[in-house]
Amino acid sequence: FQIAVRACFLGFVFGCGVLLSFSQSSWDHFGWYMCSLSLFHYSEYLVTAVNNPKSLSLDSFLLNHSLEYTVAALSSWIEFTLENLLWPELKQVTWLSTTGLLMVVFGECLRKAAMFTAGSNFNHVVQNEKSETHTLVTSGVYAWFRHPSYVGWFYWSIGTQVMLCNPICGVGYALTVWRFFRDRTEEEEISLIHFFGEEYLEYKKRVPTGLPFIKGVKVEL
Numbered sequence: 001f002q003i004a005v006r007a008c009f010l011g012f013v014f015g016c017g018v019l020l021s022f023s024q025s026s027w028d029h030f031g032w033y034m035c036s037l038s039l040f041h042y043s044e045y046l047v048t049a050v051n052n053p054k055s056l057s058l059d060s061f062l063l064n065h066s067l068e069y070t071v072a073a074l075s076s077w078i079e080f081t082l083e084n085l086l087w088p089e090l091k092q093v094t095w096l097s098t099t100g101l102l103m104v105v106f107g108e109c110l111r112k113a114a115m116f117t118a119g120s121n122f123n124h125v126v127q128n129e130k131s132e133t134h135t136l137v138t139s140g141v142y143a144w145f146r147h148p149s150y151v152g153w154f155y156w157s158i159g160t161q162v163m164l165c166n167p168i169c170g171v172g173y174a175l176t177v178w179r180f181f182r183d184r185t186e187e188e189e190i191s192l193i194h195f196f197g198e199e200y201l202e203y204k205k206r207v208p209t210g211l212p213f214i215k216g217v218k219v220e221l
Contacts, residue, residue, distance in 0.1 A: 006061050007045075013038040026088040029097040030080060033164055036104045037073075040156065044124075047112055052120045060124060072176065076161060076169040083166070091165050103159025111152030113141045122149070126188050130195040138203050145210025146203070147188070150181045154211055182214045189217040 013034055020031025041061050048060040064070075084091045115122045117140035120133060127134070141148040157177050161170040192200045201219065209216050 010038040010042040100163030107152040107156025114148035151210035186217040
């Protein structure tokens, strides 16, 4: 029942977003955002259900990711609403919103490709203990970036604010998600070095994180 409620809610938001996208008003780009946001959260659950059903839970929707995530989302909605009421022309920079949409599409596709490539190795929670089936994935998008799911989410989140033409939240999101993924990457790589040792260290030398100005955990030799 709880799964159905969340899925129906996300479907409703997506439908409202589609209608708003064709409204020919200053809110049309917010419709793009609603579609992007609802699709992201629904697909997180769906891909987890297909890829790694053992780790599936209500949290797989990521709707309750963190208090910070909720505050960031609310802040972007408030900024868009206020600026749209005061300066509606600011929200009609079509080329900028289109750039944001392309960032969102790129980020979403990269993240889901990473989830499918990792298969059962992917988990929304950083693992501190190695399971028997846990293997080091270095193929596919993992041959491009060490953390493709983080790279995807990084550009997706910033892209949502570019899409909304939110200057304040755009800068705020960029700084906040950069710091979050810097810490998250270091935390995860400590576990990966513990799990795979020299194999991961060699992989770390060959492949970048994919995140700007983030090199991952430093290893003292």
